[in-house]
Amino acid sequence: MGASQLLQTLLSILNLCSRAWGASDEAYGTLFQNYGIVLFRGFDMIDIYGPLEVIQFAASYRQINVSLISETMNVVTTERLSSAMNPMNSSVWPTLPPTHTFETAPVPDVLIIPGGPGMRSPDMNRTLKYIAETAPKVKLVITICTGSGLAARAGIMNGRKATTNKTSWPSIIGYGPNTTWIGHARWVEDESRYPPVWSSSGVTSGLDLMFHFVETFYGADNATFISTIMEYERHRDPSWDPFARNDTVTR
């Protein structure tokens, strides 16, 4: 059995176990208890707060911790990287204080990588290094929107399949020349090697991915309960994608 086959086997066992454990609060609570979210200037708000709100409601039923992880402990702004990206000089940029730096953050079970205009910054070396070093240690990587492009920049998407925001498609797929980009998908689950990487399409698709995550690992009742409180009409088919289009999606 080669290394790749071994990984596949281990992955299959993990998947089988974790999905079976979905019925048991104790087991999945242990499996996915600690979440880390990567912060950077110019993040997209819903990429973070969409999944985080689902997690926050789930946290009423099990002990869950979320770390908000950045280069420093300074507040992270949603402001665009340059004034050229804010041509009307608008002032609409809430900030988010991190809870940890890349150095102090505990290794999470689930690493969430959001997108947003800031993911294109040339000055992301420490962020990319953190993602590259941390991803192999976690149990699941989740990317939202153009976060899959950031994951690709960090080098963790080689040989994987993934999707991303369809409006940003042409530029994002360039970050992952060795990634199989799925052009018609609400979300994609790559389980070709450990850890799995689940990538969502644009912004609000992260809600559908996250509800699917909760349904898979925390149970369907929880997913229904939370989506009912949030009054969110879920898209349950990962191939549902009215935002895919011929001019941008070539594969």
Place this chain on the structure above:
Amino acid sequence: MGASQLLQTLLSILNLCSRAWGASDEAYGTLFQNYGIVLFRGFDMIDIYGPLEVIQFAASYRQINVSLISETMNVVTTERLSSAMNPMNSSVWPTLPPTHTFETAPVPDVLIIPGGPGMRSPDMNRTLKYIAETAPKVKLVITICTGSGLAARAGIMNGRKATTNKTSWPSIIGYGPNTTWIGHARWVEDESRYPPVWSSSGVTSGLDLMFHFVETFYGADNATFISTIMEYERHRDPSWDPFARNDTVTR
């Protein structure tokens, strides 16, 4: 012509003008340029960040300012009000730094009142006073989710029609005994007196309300452009409501 009729007439003129102005960037930019969002401990994230993300994208095309307004300049936490509301001792509570206090905030054109568990706090006198004093000075009040209950607590919903989160329905309608609560609605537009109050149902319904707002006042093309980037499938019918239910919605 009585005072009520006069208000109705003024309101109709404003509506006609503003909807006609929807075609003109300059006009609606002036009409709805400054947004204020009320912050309080235990706010619901998507109640704020859903509409705010729509506004943020619109701000690429026109000059828009958002004030995040709270009692003090201390960061506002999403943490529940008491440990009893966090029974698993989870740590999943991002914070948001305000930009203004109730005393320093400019009077906005649009006042946005979010909901969340914290809206039930007994210790909200300054927040309620701010809402009561500011609402009459603005051009439009928008409430999201249980934010309509907070608006009712502030006394600005008397004689109006409104909706709210259907899961929280029985307790929220108690805050507004003189409000006509619409039990089957994605959002409700009350224009019975100036300023209008638009109220959304639960959490993500705020996105539908906000896209309807953008379509009405900033133009359909902008609404479509932004919802496409956000990959959000809009619900365009304000009476669409699969979350309404017999056991909670009595009217």
